[in-house]
Amino acid sequence: xxxxxxxxxxxxxxxxxxxxxxxxxxxxxxxxxxxxxxxxxxxxxxxxxxxxxxxxxxxxxxxxxxxxxxxxxxxxxxxxxxxxxxxxxxxxxxxxxxxxxxxxxxxxxxxxxx
Amino acid sequence: xxxxxxxxxxxxxxxxxxxxxxxxxxxxxxxxxxxxxxxxxxxxxxxxxxxxxxxxxxxxxxxxxxxxxxxxxxxxxxxxxxxxxxxxxxxxxxxxxxxxxxxxxxxxxxxx
Numbered sequence: 001x002x003x004x005x006x007x008x009x010x011x012x013x014x015x016x017x018x019x020x021x022x023x024x025x026x027x028x029x030x031x032x033x034x035x036x037x038x039x040x041x042x043x044x045x046x047x048x049x050x051x052x053x054x055x056x057x058x059x060x061x062x063x064x065x066x067x068x069x070x071x072x073x074x075x076x077x078x079x080x081x082x083x084x085x086x087x088x089x090x091x092x093x094x095x096x097x098x099x100x101x102x103x104x105x106x107x108x109x110x111x112x113x114x
Numbered sequence: 115x116x117x118x119x120x121x122x123x124x125x126x127x128x129x130x131x132x133x134x135x136x137x138x139x140x141x142x143x144x145x146x147x148x149x150x151x152x153x154x155x156x157x158x159x160x161x162x163x164x165x166x167x168x169x170x171x172x173x174x175x176x177x178x179x180x181x182x183x184x185x186x187x188x189x190x191x192x193x194x195x196x197x198x199x200x201x202x203x204x205x206x207x208x209x210x211x212x213x214x215x216x217x218x219x220x221x222x223x224x225x226x
Binding site for chain 1: 143146148150155156157158159160163165204208209210211212213214215216217218219
């Protein structure tokens with residue numbers, strides 16, 4: 001079974017631009033979560049989607065948004081990029097997203113904001 | 115407040131030596147606990163997980179972890195470390211609000 005895939009793997013943007021990252025979950029998984037990983041803050045939860053509905057959102061500004069499609073694929077968008085948005089963005093999928101549900105992570109998208 | 119603490123930021127061990135990575139959690143309900151490993155530039159790979167039952171959990175790559183409720187700990191162990199184990203290790207707790215809370219990670223260096 002194919003794992004979680006994320007595209008693109010690397011992105012370089014400049015301040016003020018916007019960016020869209022994509023995540024394809026493991027087949028049959030309906031929950032998709034996004035995390036931001038930085039050296040200073042570690043792994044921070046962005047949001048979680050299940051059946052096209054956002055069920056939880058982390059403490060990030062409104063510039064960070066996401067959505068999920070009917071095939072469970074998910075995208076996240078960051079508008080008006082800031083230097084501090086440079087990070088590894090990780091997507092994880094699970095069957096249903098409960099507390100005991102195992103999350104499987106993709107390789108991440110490395111975003112660099114210049 | 116819900117939290118996960120990994121007290122050791124860096125650990126260095128010699129190849130063949132034993133390893134223990136510490137993890138303490140704070141969570142009001144029954145915890146679902148996970149250990150992940152991350153190689154440079156890669157995503158997170160699941161090593162093992164604890165849901166209930168036997169408090170000693172076996173994982174991949176020869177790792178095991180022991181859940182101790184009285185100490186709120188879930189320490190990861192390996193009897194003999196290999197050079198390929200050099201990576202960053204993350205402990206996490208699954209929450210009822212559909213997210214994991216991660217520790218800050220422990221970076222493992224293995225000396226030949």
